[in-house]
Amino acid sequence: xxxxxxxxxxxxxxxxxxxxxxxxxxxxxxxxxxxxxxxxxxxxxxxxxxxxxxxxxxxxxxxxxxxxxxxxxxxxxxxxxxxxxxxxxxxxxxxxxxxxxxxxxxxxxxxxxxxxxxxxxxxxxxxxxxxxxxxxxxxxxxxxxxxxxxxxxxxxxxxxxxxxxxxxxxxxxxxxxxxxxxxxxxxxxxxxxxxxxxxxxxxxxxxxxxxxxxxxxxxxxxxxxxxxxxxxxxxxxxxxxxxxxxxxxxxxxxxxxxxxxxxxxxxxxxxxxxxxxxxxxxxxxxxxxxxxxxxxxxxxxxxxxxxxxxxxxxxxxxxxxxxxxxxxxxxxxxxxxxx
Ligand SMILES: [Zn+2]
Ligand SMILES: [Zn+2]
Numbered sequence: 436x437x438x439x440x441x442x443x444x445x446x447x448x449x450x451x452x453x454x455x456x457x458x459x460x461x462x463x464x465x466x467x468x469x470x471x472x473x474x475x476x477x478x479x480x481x482x483x484x485x486x487x488x489x490x491x492x493x494x495x496x497x498x499x500x501x502x503x504x505x506x507x508x509x510x511x512x513x514x515x516x517x518x519x520x521x522x523x524x525x526x527x528x529x530x531x532x533x534x535x536x537x538x539x540x541x542x543x544x545x546x547x548x549x550x551x552x553x554x555x556x557x558x559x560x561x562x563x564x565x566x567x568x569x570x571x572x573x574x575x576x577x578x579x580x581x582x583x584x585x586x587x588x589x590x591x592x593x594x595x596x597x598x599x600x601x602x603x604x605x606x607x608x609x610x611x612x613x614x615x616x617x618x619x620x621x622x623x624x625x626x627x628x629x630x631x632x633x634x635x636x637x638x639x640x641x642x643x644x645x646x647x648x649x650x651x652x653x654x655x656x657x658x659x660x661x662x663x664x665x666x667x668x669x670x671x672x673x674x675x676x677x678x679x680x681x682x683x684x685x686x687x688x689x690x691x692x693x694x695x696x697x698x699x700x701x702x703x704x705x706x707x708x709x710x711x712x713x714x715x716x717x718x719x720x721x722x723x724x725x726x727x728x729x730x731x732x733x734x735x736x737x738x739x740x741x742x743x744x745x746x747x748x749x750x751x752x753x754x755x756x757x758x759x760x761x762x763x764x765x766x767x768x769x770x771x772x773x774x
Contacts, residue, residue: 443487470497470577495552604672
């Protein structure tokens, strides 16, 4: 089968490799699309200088396709030919965190069990497949994974009806949060350096947009909230400046959710007093649970979260490297590789 393999920094090659063999309860899937995630691009272009990999690696986790072979052990609800989205996180169900419902922190997660990515075929246990309704295209279905992460994040935002949510960063993640927050009855303010991203935010229902450095985001948020600040701020872009601004623009008793990691790692001085005296909730969110993945597909299938406007490029497998370079340069929005 053909696959795009990562050899080392900035070195991706499309090659012919031996076909994958499904085991036990796994289905063999003809992969049709794989979304380029910033985490793939960090493997491709590591923030720290690094060596070529000891052996080439198949990467990519936002993949979807068609079942071509079912396990002999039983097909469950599935049939050959079913179009499916694949949850890459195989969880144990019995560790400390699974028993507490924090499946995103499963201690025995088996990320290597779901095999696939930027390739023609992949294997995954039936428990990790979700059947796609007819109206959901393969390119749209790759959003199940990042949207599941957003649903996990939304729970941490402590949004109430009528609250103002500021989203810093209008990439695909910020633009999905925007649509979820509108359904929670929030007024949503979106802040990004790129005017073309803010135009998409406006199309998707943003109430206000802020484009630094033309305007000071903290001053503008204060002006929009009678001087108080926003009840909730979501940081969907890495870096210490957005995190610092978030803490300045949040209202007392409000919440700041650091959704994005910062690469390379960076720190900033944090005054504990405002957190204490202003009773701020400072949180983060990471990954998702199987329920989030199921719910994400529902949101996409019903059109309540519109993902098509977030797709800027659809490229063939042979252009995987170009796809990575586009995401690295923050050109466009979501890049989808059609495998
Ligand atoms: Zn992802
Ligand atoms: Zn577990």
